[in-house]
Amino acid sequence: MNMKFEMDKDFRGNAYIIRDEEVLLDYCGGFADLANGIPNTPETRFACASMSKTFVAVGILQLIEAGKLGYEDTLGKILDFDLKGIDPEVTVKQLLDHTSGVPDYFDESVMDDYEALWTDYPNYRIRHNKDMLPLFIDKPMMYKRGERFQYNNSGYVLLGLILEKVTGMDFDGYLKQNVFDKCDMRSTGYFSFDRLPSKCANSYIYCPETDDYRTNIYSVGAKGTGDGGAFVTVGDLVKLWKGLIGQRLLSEETVTRMFSKQSGDGKDPEEGYYGFGIWIIDNPQGRDYVYMQGSDDGVSAISEYNPDNGMISVLLSNFGDNVWARMRKIREELY
Numbered sequence: 001m002n003m004k005f006e007m008d009k010d011f012r013g014n015a016y017i018i019r020d021e022e023v024l025l026d027y028c029g030g031f032a033d034l035a036n037g038i039p040n041t042p043e044t045r046f047a048c049a050s051m052s053k054t055f056v057a058v059g060i061l062q063l064i065e066a067g068k069l070g071y072e073d074t075l076g077k078i079l080d081f082d083l084k085g086i087d088p089e090v091t092v093k094q095l096l097d098h099t100s101g102v103p104d105y106f107d108e109s110v111m112d113d114y115e116a117l118w119t120d121y122p123n124y125r126i127r128h129n130k131d132m133l134p135l136f137i138d139k140p141m142m143y144k145r146g147e148r149f150q151y152n153n154s155g156y157v158l159l160g161l162i163l164e165k166v167t168g169m170d171f172d173g174y175l176k177q178n179v180f181d182k183c184d185m186r187s188t189g190y191f192s193f194d195r196l197p198s199k200c201a202n203s204y205i206y207c208p209e210t211d212d213y214r215t216n217i218y219s220v221g222a223k224g225t226g227d228g229g230a231f232v233t234v235g236d237l238v239k240l241w242k243g244l245i246g247q248r249l250l251s252e253e254t255v256t257r258m259f260s261k262q263s264g265d266g267k268d269p270e271e272g273y274y275g276f277g278i279w280i281i282d283n284p285q286g287r288d289y290v291y292m293q294g295s296d297d298g299v300s301a302i303s304e305y306n307p308d309n310g311m312i313s314v315l316l317s318n319f320g321d322n323v324w325a326r327m328r329k330i331r332e333e334l335y
Contacts, residue, residue, distance in 0.1 A: 005334060011326065013300075013317030014040055016234035017334070020310050024334065030319060032201035034213060045187050045200045045231040046316040047220075048301040049294030052190075052230035053156045055175050057096055057277020058244070059163050061254050062178055064092070068166050071096075078162050081133075085140045092162065094145055095155040096276040097262040103139030104152045105132065115219045115297060126221030127192065129160040129171060149263035149274060153227040160226020171226055183243035185236040190224040193217050200231055201318040203298030213319075216298040228294060234314040237303045241312045245305070259290045270324070283308070289331075295320075302327050306335060 005025045007015050012030025017023070028040045063069040069078075069092060076088025086102050094100040106117060117123075117135065125131050136154045143150070163171040172190035180188045191197060204213040224230050243249045250258065261280055264273035272281040272288075281289040291304035302323045303314040313330050315323040 005330060007326070011315075011317065012040075012319040012321050013046065013315065013323075014042065014044060014234045015316075015326070016042075016238065016314045017330065018238055018312050024311070030317075032199070032318065034202065034204060040201060040318070041199075042235065043187065043199050043233060045197075045233055046301065046318055047201070047203050047216075047296065047299045048228075048230055048232045048316065049220075049296040049299045050153070050228040051232070051292045051294035051301045051303065052224060052228050053226075053294075054240075054277040054292040055179055055230060056156055056159050056163065056171065056226050057258065058179050058249055059171070059175050060092065060096060060159055061250055061258060061276060063163070063166055065251060065254055069162070075158065078165055079158075080165070084137055086137070087141055087145050090145045092159075093262075095152075095159050095162075097274055098149050098152045098155060099146050099263050100152060100155050101141045101143040101145045101147060101150070102152060102154050102158065103136045103142060104150075104154045105135035105139075105157075106153050107142070118218065123218060123220060124222045126225065127223045129157050129164065129225045132157045132221075132225055132227075149265070151274075156227040157225055163226070172224070172230075179240075179243075179249060180236075182248055183236075183239040185232075185239050187233045188230060188236045190230050192223040194222065196231075203296070203318045203320075205298045205320070216296065219297040220299075228296070232301075232316070234316060237314045238312050241303070241305050259288070261288070270328070291327075293324075300324075304330075309335065311335075 005017055007027040015025055015027040017025040030040050032038050032040045032044050071093040072091050075090045090100045160171040163174055167174050203216045205216055206213055244255050258276040260275055261273040262275050266273050266282055272279055279291050283289055286308040289306050294301040298320050300317045300320045300323045305312050315326055
């Protein structure tokens with residue numbers, strides 16, 4: 001049976017699908033550097049936005065397994081700065097599964113212009129998790145902790161701060177040593193826009209008034225934080241899935257919990273539910289599909305694991321192309 005998948009040639013980014021060791025798709029399209037005509041290659045590093053929440057969740061779960069942190073440990077117990085209006089009884093688990101109610105600096109249910117954040121607070125100031133605090137620390141709780149699921153970016157900034165408090169390391173340094181290096185993810189990291197290493201793609205925003213493109217360097221923080229902003233390759237994301245599935249990063253019990261429905265109501269069948277740093281699509285005919293995703297100005301990313309057939313799919317675009325529609329097509333044709 002031919003399981004190969006054809007990617008439409010107008011997709012600007014990289015796509016990779018593997019089933020066990022069989023490669024079903026290995027696609028590169030578009031330009032890493034549009035002005036200089038440098039194409040994307042399999043080694044291109046793409047910004048992946050909130051997809052990197054998964055990395056932070058793995059780091060937190062490692063600390064829990066090591067006994068250095070607990071699911072029910074609270075913000076007030078762990079962090080030593082003034083939380084102001086944030087409930088100090090919010091737990092690590094509630095941060096992981098987006099039920100904390102902490103004030104979200106970018107509430108995606110009411111905001112759609114990420115660039116607007118930097119009107120009064122320049123994005124070049126964002127280089128550490130603590131640099132994000134002025135964007136939300138003075139706001140009130142959105143709802144009582146544990147009351148409901150609501151996707152929350154600030155919650156993962158706080159998890160990044162917890163990683164740093166517990167380990168005494170910068171969160172990205174911890175993740176490099178304990179997640180990326182363990183999976184041989186040599187191209188993945190959190191890089192400053194003014195110090196990007198080789199093979200990092202620019203991310204492009206279309207400008208309808210001039211019918212051309214600009215980069216997103218003024219649209220996102222200068223360096224990624226706990227809520228997002230890592231650079232990845234398609235190959236490294238496959239290695240991450242294999243590291244999780246193969247229990248090289250976490251125990252089987254913890255991975256099972258990470259991949260299990262912790263919150264959400266599944267009303268949107270495509271978005272599904274939430275585990276710990278992982279989205280989950282209900283599969284009544286078998287085991288649930290699990291995926292990570294991210295979106296920023298000029299950035300779109302999704303990667304999914306189907307435990308029923310062993311498929312891992314990765315789609316990364318540096319032009320904000322619709323990776324979700326293409327993922328639906330993959331499910332229709334290959335699942």
